[in-house]
Amino acid sequence: MGIIETHDLRFVYGKGTPFEKVALDDVSISIEQGEFIGVIGHTGSGKSTLVQLLNGLLRPASGEVLLGGNDIWAKPKKIRNVRFEVGLVFQYPEYQLFEETVYKDIAFGPTNKGIKDKEELDRIIRTAAEFAGLKESLLEKSPFDLSGGEKRRAAIAGVIAMQPKVLILDEPTAGLDPKGRDRILDRIRAYREKTGSTVLLVSHSMEDIARVADRVLVMNHGKVEMFDQTKNIFKHGERLAEIGLRVPQVTQVFLELKRLGADVRTDVYTMEFAKGVAMDFLKRTEAAPGIPAEKPAVSPAGTLREEARPDDTDATEGGDAQ
């Protein structure tokens, strides 16, 4: 049994109106305790709808969400408790911040969860703020006076302060500079390692997903397109492209090499791993060259040469796809 599961989940916006829209259909997934799940999909594929169903902000039209084996809507009056256990950082954090000060905002979750002791509460708030990389000097400010990145950190701190069993972040790195993005990702990863909690990260960035996810859920038009280990997902470059996604750039390079006939593996999706695979490939090709040296597939800048792509080869998945 997974910590969180869905069975035949369906959700419809504006039911019975001319704007009726089936946002999710037939979604059945199971996520184990402690897993780090990446969620990807084109715009409008249903990612935000799904995560709002997982924490009980939206109620399914049909189907179930199970938390620890129990239907979260079995007792609708208790749905608030689910929101403490399944913490969601919204795609647009400004919708999440509403108190006079950032401090009070972060205090909201733990207070409502029942933490009364002022000192304990203070410790939780400051730890969460530090964890989210929020400067202490910002705690007494109004959340509305923060920059976009600071608002995001404040929202993350507010959710982490509830110490949820399942932490869900909907596009937490959107709008951040690369350094800010790396920091947030590192902190989320550290949080997961420290607490053993389950994490779902919704992102448009394949590079981010590749760096952190154990498994990846790919959504397409409200349905589950793929749900598999990260290394298996990125072998399906062609299919991902068809549904408006792309594999990480480093994976693209290896898929192209394979397309050109090189004997390389294609389940390469981080730079560190790529280095080892590339070295191994080079060693082997020194003995038996695969790709003609006068026509390299990859330019020194790392971009693929159009003219190096033969038209008549079957692309992408090589023999590795499952």
Ligand SMILES: Nc1ncnc2c1ncn2[C@@H]1O[C@H](COP(=O)(O)OP(=O)(O)OP(=O)(O)O)[C@@H](O)[C@H]1O
């Ligand atoms: N409040 C709403 N009312 C009506 N339709 C909605 C509403 N919110 C979302 N939708 C529609 O439901 C579908 C799924 O939307 P959702 O926001 O879940 O997609 P998403 O995958 O999170 O997209 P994005 O990557 O742009 O954030 C889309 O077709 C969207 O237009």
Ligand SMILES: [Mg+2]
């Ligand atoms: Mg969304």
